[in-house]
Amino acid sequence: xxxxxxxxxxxxxxxxxxxxEVGARDGLQNEKATVPTEVKAEFIRxxxxxxxxxxxxxxxxxxxxxxxxxxxxxxxxxxxxxEGVDLPVLVPNERGLDRALELGARRIAVFGSATETFSQKNxxxxxxxxxTMFEPVIARAKAGKVHVRGYLSMCFGDxxxxxxxxxxxxxxxxxxxxxxxxxxxxxxxxGVATPGHVQALLAALNEAGVPTDALGVHFHDxxxxxxxxxxxxxxxxxxxxxxxxGGLGGCPYAKSATGNLATEDLVWMLDGLGIETGVDLAELTxxxxxxxxxxxxxxxxxxxxxxxxxx
Amino acid sequence: xxxxxxxxxxxxxxxxxxxxEVGARDGLQNEKATVPTEVKAEFIRxxxxxxxxxxxxxxxxxxxxxxxxxxxxxxxxxxxxxEGVDLPVLVPNERGLDRALELGARRIAVFGSATETFSQKNxxxxxxxxxTMFEPVIARAKAGKVHVRGYLSMCFGDxxxxxxxxxxxxxxxxxxxxxxxxxxxxxxxxGVATPGHVQALLAALNEAGVPTDALGVHFHDxxxxxxxxxxxxxxxxxxxxxxxxGGLGGCPYAKSATGNLATEDLVWMLDGLGIETGVDLAELTxxxxxxxxxxxxxxxxxxxxxxxxxx
Numbered sequence: 001x002x003x004x005x006x007x008x009x010x011x012x013x014x015x016x017x018x019x020x021e022v023g024a025r026d027g028l029q030n031e032k033a034t035v036p037t038e039v040k041a042e043f044i045r046x047x048x049x050x051x052x053x054x055x056x057x058x059x060x061x062x063x064x065x066x067x068x069x070x071x072x073x074x075x076x077x078x079x080x081x082x083e084g085v086d087l088p089v090l091v092p093n094e095r096g097l098d099r100a101l102e103l104g105a106r107r108i109a110v111f112g113s114a115t116e117t118f119s120q121k122n123x124x125x126x127x128x129x130x131x132t133m134f135e136p137v138i139a140r141a142k143a144g145k146v147h148v149r150g151y152l153s154m155c156f157g158d159x160x161x162x163x164x165x166x167x168x169x170x171x172x173x174x175x176x177x178x179x180x181x182x183x184x185x186x187x188x189x190x191g192v193a194t195p196g197h198v199q200a201l202l203a204a205l206n207e208a209g210v211p212t213d214a215l216g217v218h219f220h221d222x223x224x225x226x227x228x229x230x231x232x233x234x235x236x237x238x239x240x241x242x243x244x245x246g247g248l249g250g251c252p253y254a255k256s257a258t259g260n261l262a263t264e265d266l267v268w269m270l271d272g273l274g275i276e277t278g279v280d281l282a283e284l285t286x287x288x289x290x291x292x293x294x295x296x297x298x299x300x301x302x303x304x305x306x307x308x309x310x311x
Numbered sequence: 312x313x314x315x316x317x318x319x320x321x322x323x324x325x326x327x328x329x330x331x332e333v334g335a336r337d338g339l340q341n342e343k344a345t346v347p348t349e350v351k352a353e354f355i356r357x358x359x360x361x362x363x364x365x366x367x368x369x370x371x372x373x374x375x376x377x378x379x380x381x382x383x384x385x386x387x388x389x390x391x392x393x394e395g396v397d398l399p400v401l402v403p404n405e406r407g408l409d410r411a412l413e414l415g416a417r418r419i420a421v422f423g424s425a426t427e428t429f430s431q432k433n434x435x436x437x438x439x440x441x442x443t444m445f446e447p448v449i450a451r452a453k454a455g456k457v458h459v460r461g462y463l464s465m466c467f468g469d470x471x472x473x474x475x476x477x478x479x480x481x482x483x484x485x486x487x488x489x490x491x492x493x494x495x496x497x498x499x500x501x502g503v504a505t506p507g508h509v510q511a512l513l514a515a516l517n518e519a520g521v522p523t524d525a526l527g528v529h530f531h532d533x534x535x536x537x538x539x540x541x542x543x544x545x546x547x548x549x550x551x552x553x554x555x556x557g558g559l560g561g562c563p564y565a566k567s568a569t570g571n572l573a574t575e576d577l578v579w580m581l582d583g584l585g586i587e588t589g590v591d592l593a594e595l596t597x598x599x600x601x602x603x604x605x606x607x608x609x610x611x612x613x614x615x616x617x618x619x620x621x622x
Binding site: 162306 | 315316319320321322324467468473475502503504505506507508510511533534535536538539541542543570573576579580582583584585612614617
């Protein structure tokens with residue numbers, strides 16, 4: 001079975017995809033039990049050894065809100081020396097930015113919402129107020145030549161507001177880019193998107209002047225749709241895909257938001273398509289199996305289960 | 312959330328897909344405990360009420376090999392009166408055909424393999440010998456105006472032989488069509504396919520003179536690839552897709568073959584794409600939840616879990 005998947009390229013797909021690995025942050029922040037700092041550091045080192053080059057490391061949100069990542073100051077120095085790896089960190093406000101810059105972070109990410117309800121629930125402020133909060137964060141980061149990613153949640157559906165109009169997403173996306181974000185990650189936080197919707201949103205962003213190479217996609221597998229939506233995004237030209245090793249995580253504030261796209265399931269498809277990622281699937285799977293042992297429960301990734309015979 | 316998924320058609324996809332529901336046969340034949348005949352009949356009635364129009368009902372394989380479906384004679388008369396529904400049954404040989412015809416079956420399916428190893432393990436004969444076995448079955452069925460589907464297993468990878476060359480699949484597919492099969496179901500029995508491989512096989516079949524409308528696809532979710540492979544097949548023009556309510560089943564002879572594509576995950580995508588199936592997703596989900604209660608374990612379908620809040 002070591003020769004599978006068979007490599008058969010498809011037409012009009014990019015030759016290379018950059019995987020933005022979110023397991024160590026988006027995954028572990030949703031664990032009920034706090035994971036020891038040493039395990040987090042080892043996890044990130046193993047992800048890097050498996051070939052991932054963009055590994056979201058932790059969050060500088062106030063520990064009151066995300067106690068699972070309260071050890072950011074202890075963790076970051078343990079991993080910041082890993083060579084050839086970008087280690088973005090989540091930063092909600094200027095206080096978080098101060099903490100991140102003090103530790104030498106070179107990439108940050110702010111997180112906004114396409115819907116008012118989720119903005120209120122996740123950030124305790126309106127979309128407009130969140131943009132006001134991000135403005136000095138992004139400006140100061142850019143002044144220090146720090147790369148800024150903007151997460152945009154609820155780009156397709158919202159558990160309280162239902163289907164989210166494309167023009168509403170375009171509006172907030174443009175605002176984040178106007179503030180100086182280098183790239184956006186379009187989040188299907190509750191996993192409801194389908195391929196036509198994905199392509200329609202990407203096309204609308206292009207029409208509004210946003211180039212595809214400034215866009216990444218972040219799909220959840222709540223309804224089993226993450227990988228087909230990823231394929232649709234690749235067909236549109238997207239080359240940055242968020243995924244979580246072993247399928248860790250979700251969003252604790254969003255009902256039914258279990259299940260980030262598993263990095264292994266993504267790599268299986270990309271390997272089969274002959275699309276370069278630099279990731280060694282066997283080593284990544286071994287990492288997720290190792291982490292699952294630390295967490296005391298099996299990975300939800302189907303590829304991890306199949307390759308490790310956990311069925 | 313009742314307005315989700317949002318309907319956004321994508322370009323160049325068929326307006327309608329026929330779902331070939333395999334849960335009652337492919338799903339239940341892999342249950343360790345035998346399901347009571349009354350539960351099977353009720354399951355099929357509920358699937359029909361949910362809008363499925365092609366429901367594979369049972370198998371006329373010798374009960375020694377598939378004891379879970381040994382009640383075919385008792386089951387079939389309980390369901391054969393359901394209006395507007397095709398009820399194909401699996402038939403391996405002339406003895407099976409006799410049993411099926413006696414009960415008034417109007418659609419049968421034979422099952423071959425693209426690889427020699429699986430043919431030996433599943434049918435205890437070579438591919439050529441299996442075709443010899445099917446020849447009179449298909450001829451007699453056609454003479455009685457009975458519709459014949461040909462299943463073709465291991466079309467992408469084989470657990471013993473590895474990657475399966477496209478030309479090898481084309482050879483067996485042509486042979487089955489030459490014997491008189493009305494349609495073929497291309498099976499990714501161990502779930503290893505990726506979208507480029509799917510499209511390459513379909514294109515090779517077309518080049519060999521097989522029209523796309525004689526082809527259905529049967530994907531397994533072992534590595535989480537079933538739905539993205541389905542999207543690739545739809546983009547090629549395929550309009551017949553096999554799926555299993557609740558994601559029931561797999562193949563007991565194929566290592567790592569857990570997980571048929573769940574019908575609910577498929578319908579979510581097709582609903583979002585505005586592709587007609589005739590299926591009511593809520594009613595289908597309720598059916599899978601009901602069956603899961605009968606089986607005593609939760610459905611592996613992510614859509615079933617999300618819609619029924621089993622997380």
